[in-house]
Amino acid sequence: MSAPPLLSIRGLSKIFDEVPVVDRINIEVAQGEIVMIVGPSGAGKSTLLRCINRIEIPSEGDVLLAGVNMAGESRNGKLAADPPSATARKRRRIGMVFQRFNLFAHLTALDNVAIGPRRVLGAKLSEARALAAEQLARVRLSDHVLKRPAQLSGGQQQRVAIARAMAMRPVLLLFDEPTSALDPELVGEVLEVIRSLAEEGMTMLVVTHEMQFAREVGTRMLFMDQGRILEDAAPKAFFADPQHVRAREFLRRVHATAPA
Amino acid sequence: MGGFDWSAITYAVPYMLRGAVVTIEISFCAMLLATLVGLLLGLVSASRLGVLKGVVRVYVYFVRGTPALVQVFLVYFALPRIGLELSAFASGVVALAFNSAGFIAEIVRAGLQSIDTGQSEAALSIGMTERQSILFILLPQSLRRITPPLTNEAITLVKTSSLLSVISISELTRSAQVIVAKRFAPFELYSALAVYYLVMISALSWCSEYVEKRLA
Helix, strand or coil: CCCCCCEEEEEEEEEECCEEEEEEEEEEECCCCEEEEECCCCCCHHHHHHHHCCCCCCCEEEEEECCEECCEEEECCEEEECCHHHHHHHHCCEEEECCCCCCCCCCCHHHHHHHHHHHHCCCCHHHHHHHHHHHHHHCCCHHHCCCCHHHCCHHHHHHHHHHHHHCCCCCEEEEECCCCCCCHHHHHHHHHHHHHHHHCCCCEEEECCCHHHHHHHCCEEEEEECCEEEEEECHHHHHHCCCCHHHHHHHHHHHHHCCC | CCCCCHHHHHHHHHHHHHHHHHHHHHHHHHHHHHHHHHHHHHHHHHCCCHHHHHHHHHHHHHHHHCCHHHHHHHHHHHHHHCCCCCCHHHHHHHHHHHHHHHHHHHHHHHHHHCCCHHHHHHHHHCCCCHHHHHHHHHHHHHHHHHHHHHHHHHHHHHHHHHHHHHHCCCCHHHHHHHHHHHHCCHHHHHHHHHHHHHHHHHHHHHHHHHHHHHHC
């Protein structure tokens, strides 16, 4: 028997006010894949990510992480819903990076990263901070460990947020438009960090509007529109010859506005 | 229009000082109790504990919708019925705290809910439970925001404590009333009473401004 895929999404839907924002989506993601999710705004990309770690509770369907259902335990063929504490435990294995960083405003960069290991994993404060310092060094922020989020640039904040996610030693990282709230000159430093994580073999799903980056770093492209995945292809194939008409339109619009 | 009877005031000052001490003691104890209870109730109403939340909502609805005077009477007469024979002082504390905790619960709930939802989403995303998210992320951030309304509530509580005169606690207002009955100088004595409250409230406001500055 072969190992289950790292992430398996089956028939996933999220319905808001009778509108399916995510509409019966099926994806399997293997260990080490770097999946870039693109599409027009309102396509359901963010909601899909948020359903994976249950920040948003899906209306239908299953999400399995390494074969473990994120929603509950299977007993006699029926799914018994998890208590909140079990959901929290399962979430630890999935890191998430948000568009608006969402750093804890009252904590220093160091404690933003340390609080997960400290409070969730029960590490000693000194150990948690040592681990946090290590993670911050990886995103090249060793000089800023004692600053509050408000004292950091957007790019620095987002790198702290990545370190915070990595400190939990996740098996999967979700990026929800990680550079969309950044000034143009700060986009590069964040993309660099994501690229280096990709090179280390981290499995990740990245919702992004950075097409150049998606093409270079992604191992797989998903194109979403109106809650459906219309295209699932290798980056080369996707950019060279998109199959679906809406994907072609989307790429044409993106290219029309992108710098040469 | 007669002259201002200063002798009534000089007579009253030491008595009223004793009353003021009782008012301060009672207000302090009540504020402590109300803050603890109110904080707890506020945390519950910001959580997802459905049934408990409903109970808190009914409690807040009652406290807001009935006069403090009625609440003081209710607590004073209800406690013995459920077998709690408390001293006048203790029932005064409970009555005041009963009233104030309802408002503090609302202050705390509003404070927690004013924090950007991204903060609790980030907390959940690193595997925190909702309780941890409220305790370690939302509550520390809301403390600064809830300090001003909380000190307002403390001021209201000190003023509300004057209602305890109706259950024969010899606090400040009651002590003034007793002397009014003896000396028939209501204008003078109620003026003095107002000054007493003004001094106490001013001290409280000054403290709260100091705390706010320290938190800012």
